[in-house]
Amino acid sequence: MTGPLREAAVDLGAISGNVARLRSLAGTPHAMAVVKADGYGHGAAAAARAALDGGADWLGLADLAEALALRSDGVRAPMLAWLHDPRAEFRAAIDAGIDIGVSTLDQLDAVAAADAEALPHVHLKVETGLSRNGLAPEEWPAAFERAALLERAGLLRVRGVMSHLSNASEDDDATALAAFRRALHLLEEHGITPELRHLAATAGTVQRPDARFDLVRLGIGVYGLSPLAGVTSAELGLTPAMTLRTRVAAVRTVPAGAGVSYDYTWRAPEATRLALVPLGYADGVPRAASGLAEVEIGGRRHPVRGRIAMDQLVVEVGDAPVAVGDQAVLFGDPAAGHPSADEWAEWAGTINYEIVTRIGPRVERTYA
Numbered sequence: 001m002t003g004p005l006r007e008a009a010v011d012l013g014a015i016s017g018n019v020a021r022l023r024s025l026a027g028t029p030h031a032m033a034v035v036k037a038d039g040y041g042h043g044a045a046a047a048a049r050a051a052l053d054g055g056a057d058w059l060g061l062a063d064l065a066e067a068l069a070l071r072s073d074g075v076r077a078p079m080l081a082w083l084h085d086p087r088a089e090f091r092a093a094i095d096a097g098i099d100i101g102v103s104t105l106d107q108l109d110a111v112a113a114a115d116a117e118a119l120p121h122v123h124l125k126v127e128t129g130l131s132r133n134g135l136a137p138e139e140w141p142a143a144f145e146r147a148a149l150l151e152r153a154g155l156l157r158v159r160g161v162m163s164h165l166s167n168a169s170e171d172d173d174a175t176a177l178a179a180f181r182r183a184l185h186l187l188e189e190h191g192i193t194p195e196l197r198h199l200a201a202t203a204g205t206v207q208r209p210d211a212r213f214d215l216v217r218l219g220i221g222v223y224g225l226s227p228l229a230g231v232t233s234a235e236l237g238l239t240p241a242m243t244l245r246t247r248v249a250a251v252r253t254v255p256a257g258a259g260v261s262y263d264y265t266w267r268a269p270e271a272t273r274l275a276l277v278p279l280g281y282a283d284g285v286p287r288a289a290s291g292l293a294e295v296e297i298g299g300r301r302h303p304v305r306g307r308i309a310m311d312q313l314v315v316e317v318g319d320a321p322v323a324v325g326d327q328a329v330l331f332g333d334p335a336a337g338h339p340s341a342d343e344w345a346e347w348a349g350t351i352n353y354e355i356v357t358r359i360g361p362r363v364e365r366t367y368a
């Protein structure tokens with residue numbers, strides 16, 4: 001292994017392939033790759049370019065700063081940002097050609113009053129059950145009327161209408177879908193027919209054809225991970241894009257009874273060979289996975305012993321021929337024999353999204 005000591009190796013071909021796979025499955029006229037949170041930890045600009053190569057024609061971001069950063073990086077594709085600082089100023093984003101997701105009447109007015117050079121393009125975000133952001137059903141009549149007025153006045157254009165599913169259950173998603181359809185209907189009554197109606201994220205894309213509309217917003221699936229509990233990447237035809245790896249920093253044999261790592265939560269029951277792996281919770285390796293996780297070295301999995309520390313963790317390697325400098329893989333594509341991000345999620349009591357997104361800044365992203 002010749003890369004940096006702490007490496008998140010990102011397979012850009014996997015990202016392009018995942019987008020192509022999901023886009024053909026969706027069959028929608030448009031597909032948005034969601035590259036918020038630094039591309040789910042993979043690097044936003046690189047992920048965005050690979051996703052566009054794979055057939056995405058929109059990019060989704062949480063906030064304006066993320067979108068503007070991508071523009072500064074030279075990414076020119078259509079972009080949408082939907083979660084705003086209460087003090088957000090929209091002008092720079094509008095002039096950078098970034099569409100604005102609008103969740104309140106105040107935001108709608110602020111966009112119209114932004115005094116931008118370019119015509120603002122908004123996507124009305126309607127609340128259909130998640131209880132997060134979006135216009136509540138009781139606000140729809142006033143907000144849609146105002147949007148129609150502003151559109152007729154030439155102050156903005158309503159390009160899209162959107163909502164987001166809870167994935168709580170099939171019934172709950174059906175209820176949300178019905179609410180979304182009511183919003184579409186009411187919009188039409190107000191003379192607004194947005195060209196982009198969008199509801200489905202990755203989960204909706206793969207399991208709810210009726211939620212696909214004109215555009216799907218693909219997040220976790222872009223990175224090759226499954227949004228569905230109990231369904232693997234491979235079962236969805238996706239390839240995990242990130243491999244988290246490092247080099248073994250030390251190997252030692254400890255005597256029976258030796259305590260391992262802080263608090264001695266594990267003691268060697270007999271003379272034991274241990275390898276020191278220089279990645280820890282500062283790098284996003286969840287401490288909650290202490291004593292449960294496994295790390296692959298030399299094609300074999302070895303159990304993590306004791307607490308995962310800030311910068312390092314210890315694995316038991318037994319009599320496997322493990323040496324200082326050997327590659328240690330925490331997770332990657334299980335098809336290549338690596339533990340998966342899904343397994344780490346299970347060990348840590350969380351979801352695969354959190355495993356990749358929290359990989360820290362000390363870990364160098366490399367691209368192939």
Ligand SMILES: *Cc1c(COP(=O)(O)O)cnc(C)c1O
Nearest residue numbers: 034164201202217218219220227
């Ligand atoms: C993050 C996000 C997505 C992507 O969701 P995935 O489950 O990762 O596909 C889509 N839409 C909205 C509004 C989001 O916030």
